[in-house]
Amino acid sequence: MGDCIIFTRDMSERKNPYPFDIFEPAWQATWDAEKTFKVLNPGEEGFDASKPKCYILDMFPYPSGAGLHVGHPEGYTATDIVSRYKRMTGFNVLHPMGWDSFGLPAEQYAIKTGQHPSITTYANIDNFRRQLKMLGFSYDWDREIATTDPAYVRWTQWIFLRLYHSYYNEELKKACPVSELEAKGWTREQIDNVRLAYVAEGMVNWSPDMGTVLANEEAEEWKSKGHIVERRKLRQWMLRITAYAERLIDELEPLDWPESIKLLQRNWIGKSTGAEVNFSCNGKTITVYTTRPDTLFGATYMVLSPEHELVNEITTAEQKEAVTAYQAACASKSDLERTESKDKTGVFTGAYAVNPVNGKEIPIWIADYVLTGYGTGAIMAVPAHDSRDYEFAVKFGLPIIQVVQPDNAETPWQDFCGYDGTMVNSEHLNGLSVPEAKQQMIAWLEEKGYGCGKVNYKLRDWLFSRQRYWGEPFPIVWNTKDGNHYAIPESELPLLQPEMEDFKPSGDPRGPLVKATQWIQYSEECTRETNTMPQWAGSCWYYLRYLDPKNEKAFIDPEVEKYWMGGTNPGGVDLYVGGTEHAVLHLLYARFWHKVLYDYGLVSTNEPFNKLVNQGLILGEDSQKMSKSRGNVVNPDDIVREYGADSLRLYEMFMGPLKEVKPWQTKGVEGISRFLARVWRVAMVENQEGEWVLSGKITAEDNDEVTPVRKEVHKTIKKVTEDIEDMSFNTAISKMMECTNAMTSASAVTVSDYVQLLHVLNPFAPHITEELYSVLRKQFTTLPACQLCQQTWPEFNPEYLVENTKEIVIQVNGKLRDKITVAADAPKEELEAAALASTRVQEFTAGKTVRKVIVVPGRLVNIVAN
């Protein structure tokens, strides 16, 4: 050791305000090794059946190559706080985590890097797991699942087979096995037409560049990412979600979900009540759907969609050419082109239909503003009271007949689409209100046999197949002799994709699996279905598999399911937190599957998620959406390295209300870090050697003296308890800051007061609180030996919150003029007298007459004078 080297500390190597870099990983290792947050199932040894259950669920992440972004810890910290709190208040808490690991991005990434998707997927999962453990979340990691695991795929396919073997029994309003229909002598074809999982040829969203079809719900999203999505007629697997439309709306009602999300789902399902009306045309019947049967007397023409099956039959020879040309033009248009321009187009077919209410003949047109897939694909046009019909009629010079007179005389009747009106020009309906006329007309149509009341939904069946490699293969084979599809036996599940060198989509609408020639050949007569399921399949039921993730005999043990999902009405997951992006997709699909499982008695509730909370998006520091291209992405790894996991957790909860959209501010993380450092320094001091040791400030001396610090502690316990219950984490943290500030300025703090603060802070900042507690316990040996997180949540003593005196606000004409301090229980008269005696009050009432004095005991006195 010859030379003496002097180290100068770089600013970037500045010492941490408290040694989180040492103790955070240490506590994480302890929790891992001791399985601190493992929760037992009923039937397992040591399970405590006397405790109530609480199932707290996060939307599991899609393990992308980019790793966690700061949006993930937002919801995950919120649920972690509630989970830790619930454990301390005596619940068996199920708080699991897993991976939504199938899906297009994983496959796109694999293709790009030339690696097999399973390799990249599992590497990404390892990274995500590392990042989540680094944040100290209290998951029961023994329940971890990945949707790509063969043991999971097996049961996803098993549920699919349930759907395949089921139909919707309209009488019982539930799913039933198709074997019932077989027994009744239904033909194979008839049965295939009612299965909940069925094959149909139809117009679908096909993306040539991704080489797959997409669900209606997904098409827009991928389009916005720059992919091409066009309409193409293909044979695809569908799930009959429309059978559940009614229940998906009705059973939404009692759930504790944000109203806005319920509304989004209701709008997506799009229920409308109206009638089908039969018009005749040269002996043929054309049925139209309308929500306004009351306006039938105002129907001046009819419109069929260009694809309507009767168009060719009714078109006259003179109009044939124009009609065919128009049909061809529509067919070549992409969806986008069709919606881009709202200019009305259409052609006359030359044919006329007879309006059943008055026998009048009205012309039949075709136009692409009438959609094939909704209602009957044909409408009666009432231009006076429908904006689209009005626009069309004006453009093509069709007659407009008023049948509703708006109640508000100033509103013109043309293009009046409201319901607050009275019927005119409508024979027997004249004088009725719109709702009355609607009812009356439906009754009339039904009586005369011209039509019937009818409910329609915008919701379409769910396009369930994809032409990709990285998804669950369908457990289905095709018989080349009879051309039918058959389920493979359950004993052959899971059916995994074959190992393939080349799994790229080839543009073949049968998907890349067709290239696995050996795998395809199931038997001499049968070949395998080569489509795979969409990513949603795995996420539709993952919350159920957590209950019993290792069960090889069943998808869940019924007793276990009953315990975690059953319970008080409506039951299910007690708290589900995630982003709004899943408002209509995942949440609708999962509800649908759950209902099918419920119909079979496989789950005990008709809804999976009793309470749903959407966390708000975290924006970049520039208040823009975080994105790589903007360069405003915050990486949790960097924040944890610099400020520690507790700071990141606490900051994300302190930013503002969980549900709101809020911008990231790294300066705010610093503030939180300072707060935690202050909590640390209440008990700890750095000695000469630069080591942190207990300071003398924490005293064992403990009597019942109600010090200001003790009052503050109990106020804090009260506030934090209430705030966790309604997930107002930001205000809970403010209160803990105030409490800490009180301790910082106090000359001494008793160990019991300090430990109680650590206790309520523990769910928010588990590492620092456990560390401080373990250090304290070395000196204060009477403290319980177990970790804080295993102890009981503290209760506040109401006696400590009672104030002897109160500050009363004195107002003159509603404006603050003075404040007085009086006994907390001072009677009204005393307050009034004291207020009137105030010199400030006299100043402001001088020359005026006191008209009235309002006294709110404990709060204020308002003197009204003029």
Next chain:
RNA sequence: GCCGGCUUGGCGGAAUGGUAGACGCGCUCGACUCAAAAUCGAGUUCCACAAGAGUGUGGGUUCGAGUCCCACAGCCGGUACCA
């Protein structure tokens, strides 16, 4: 267009119809230091003190409105010819 949501200091945000701006950031001043950082303390809605004004705008209810009612504007999100 339609349907939701939001709008409070320089910034993030707090306020059972009852002191608007808790808590934090930033800033200013002070203590400590040779100095700085860190830390601690004081201050910080606007305006020149008092007075006054003030929660997107305009009205209303009330002794009293950020909070309730009516109308409007701006921003964000969803949806888009669904008869």
